[in-house]
Amino acid sequence: MGYKQIFNVLLGLVLIVTAVGASCAFASDPPPEGGAESVAVRLYLTDGSIPANDPNAAAWDALQPAEFKLAPQVHWPDRIQEVTVKSVKVRGMHNGQEMAILLEYADQSEDAADAAAIEFMVGDKMAHFAHGQEMLQVEGGEVNIWYWKKEQGKATDMSAKGFKTLRAQENQNVSATGAWQEGTWRVVFSRPLQTGDEHDVQITPGEWRNVAFAFWDGEIVDGAVKERGSQKAVSSWWYVRAEPPPDNSIYGYVVLGIALAAGFEFFLVRKIRRGNES
Amino acid sequence: MKGPLAKTVILLVGMYVFLKFILPLFTAPLPASLIFLYLALTLASAMIFYTMSGGSLDEFMGPIGRFLTGTGQTGIAGTARILVFVLFPLLVGWQTYTRLAPSDMPPAENRTIHPAPPGEFVGLANPYPRTPENVMMGKGLYAAFCSPCHGANFDGKGPAAVGFNPPPANFSDPGTIAQLQESYLFWRIKKGGVGLPVEAMPWKSAMPRWEVELPDEWIWKIIMGEYDGAGQSPRTWEEEE
Ligand code: HEC
Numbered sequence: 001m002g003y004k005q006i007f008n009v010l011l012g013l014v015l016i017v018t019a020v021g022a023s024c025a026f027a028s029d030p031p032p033e034g035g036a037e038s039v040a041v042r043l044y045l046t047d048g049s050i051p052a053n054d055p056n057a058a059a060w061d062a063l064q065p066a067e068f069k070l071a072p073q074v075h076w077p078d079r080i081q082e083v084t085v086k087s088v089k090v091r092g093m094h095n096g097q098e099m100a101i102l103l104e105y106a107d108q109s110e111d112a113a114d115a116a117a118i119e120f121m122v123g124d125k126m127a128h129f130a131h132g133q134e135m136l137q138v139e140g141g142e143v144n145i146w147y148w149k150k151e152q153g154k155a156t157d158m159s160a161k162g163f164k165t166l167r168a169q170e171n172q173n174v175s176a177t178g179a180w181q182e183g184t185w186r187v188v189f190s191r192p193l194q195t196g197d198e199h200d201v202q203i204t205p206g207e208w209r210n211v212a213f214a215f216w217d218g219e220i221v222d223g224a225v226k227e228r229g230s231q232k233a234v235s236s237w238w239y240v241r242a243e244p245p246p247d248n249s250i251y252g253y254v255v256l257g258i259a260l261a262a263g264f265e266f267f268l269v270r271k272i273r274r275g276n277e278s
Numbered sequence: 279m280k281g282p283l284a285k286t287v288i289l290l291v292g293m294y295v296f297l298k299f300i301l302p303l304f305t306a307p308l309p310a311s312l313i314f315l316y317l318a319l320t321l322a323s324a325m326i327f328y329t330m331s332g333g334s335l336d337e338f339m340g341p342i343g344r345f346l347t348g349t350g351q352t353g354i355a356g357t358a359r360i361l362v363f364v365l366f367p368l369l370v371g372w373q374t375y376t377r378l379a380p381s382d383m384p385p386a387e388n389r390t391i392h393p394a395p396p397g398e399f400v401g402l403a404n405p406y407p408r409t410p411e412n413v414m415m416g417k418g419l420y421a422a423f424c425s426p427c428h429g430a431n432f433d434g435k436g437p438a439a440v441g442f443n444p445p446p447a448n449f450s451d452p453g454t455i456a457q458l459q460e461s462y463l464f465w466r467i468k469k470g471g472v473g474l475p476v477e478a479m480p481w482k483s484a485m486p487r488w489e490v491e492l493p494d495e496w497i498w499k500i501i502m503g504e505y506d507g508a509g510q511s512p513r514t515w516e517e518e519e
Pocket of ligand 1: 074075423425427428438444445454455463467471474483485
């Protein structure tokens with residue numbers, strides 16, 4: 001038996017070991033930072049219609065909520081040191097066409113100026129969570145903000161890229177409905193997953209997107225609205241993903257992998273046997 | 279085009295085209311590492327098929343060859359052989375599964391916490407003397423501007439700290455400002471989260487860009503107050519060498 005054969009056998013074995021080793025290494029990703037609270041909102045996939053305008057639909061209660069803590073906005077002026085909304089429970093659904101997100105949070109009083117907003121990064125460029133504020137070493141992208149205010153009774157679809165650039169979009173694609181009951185607001189936002197508007201976040205099932213939240217308590221204290229403008233409760237970026245449809249092709253690939261490995265064994269043994277016989 | 283080499287190449291190209299372009303027409307695309315694994319298996323099989331013709335492979339492989347062919351095996355050796363033959367395909371199958379199984383975890387984040395500062399901030403010295411008055415003034419400014427996030431006790435647990443990911447730095451932890459020079463802090467406080475380079479994920483940081491609100495003098499004094507209050511001292515130039 002020549003060196004060539006020896007070389008080939010060794011090469012084959014080395015390749016296999018490398019391949020198995022490499023895929024082991026790729027398989028183990030470290031967990032994200034962030035601790036015990038939720039890190040992501042899951043938009044559960046359902047077959048039928050989604051309760052796009054009903055914050056109290058029974059379907060919502062079947063879903064496991066994500067929960068995020070909120071901070072008073074002390075990042076830039078005008079700051080606020082104490083806010084009403086301290087955390088929010090978030091549930092989501094989609095049916096492949098439409099999506100809806102339900103925000104549930106405590107607020108003792110129902111006021112005309114109560115408001116809630118969901119913010120998304122748009123496209124592939126990273127955007128700072130504070131209204132897509134300018135970054136100094138990275139070219140940032142735009143954010144899409146869905147804003148609901150009790151007294152308006154609807155959602156406004158907005159865009160921002162930096163402070164003082166917040167504006168309502170030409171194409172309004174978002175709707176929202178709020179219901180207050182015994183100290184709890186439930187506000188549902190809905191929209192098609194895809195809108196074709198470059199200023200909107202486009203949600204593709206299976207893809208991770210960045211999301212953040214903000215809330216204003218519109219209670220009148222000493223003749224003025226308590227929380228307004230930049231004085232609000234905020235979060236920084238978390239993740240959201242529309243659940244992809246179940247994928248059974250994975251089992252096909254498992255069978256393919258097993259067949260390839262078995263074929264390899266078969267050829268190996270057969271060749272060695274042939275070699276021994278001759 | 280009849281040689282074993284040409285056939286192997288055609289087989290591999292065919293396999294690649296199949297895995298990469300044809301299968302995704304029907305199902306989800308396969309990750310690169312799995313395509314690599316499958317191609318490696320195909321290549322190894324082809325090499326064995328075409329190149330290991332006859333010869334005394336036994337001489338070379340010796341016990342391995344006898345083990346694989348099962349010549350004259352009984353008892354434990356025979357069982358071990360079957361085990362190996364069953365386990366190897368299962369290992370490949372398991373690898374395939376773990377690579378493809380849908381994950382509910384968001385993408386892993388490898389944020390660099392202490393990236394290199396821009397050149398103009400390297401090696402700056404605090405121009406203000408460490409007098410009790412200056413330290414005191416720094417602590418007062420810290421209480422006003424920084425404590426809502428970084429905490430009155432310098433522990434990163436201010437009332438506004440929750441809700442931010444990453445959380446505000448804990449200055450009493452020896453892993454933060456004790457590792458850093460004053461010039462580094464000057465950069466971080468002046469330019470804030472938005473001043474970070476891409477590997478530090480500036481879009482996630484809630485650290486304000488203080489240069490728009492505070493004069494340099496205040497920032498240098500805050501640095502003094504911060505080290506003093508946290509019971510840490512800055513890393514100096516001598517330690518660097
Ligand atoms: C809105 C909350 C907030 C406020 C207010 C704030 N910071 Fe921060 N700070 C952060 C966060 C979040 C981080 C961690 C992310 C980062 O490194 O950018 C941080 C990081 C830092 C770091 C980097 C520490 C390290 O180990 O790299 C320094 C230094 C710092 N802050 C100083 C200050 C000073 C001084 C003030 C007051 C003038 C201040 N911060 C006010 C949120 C805040």
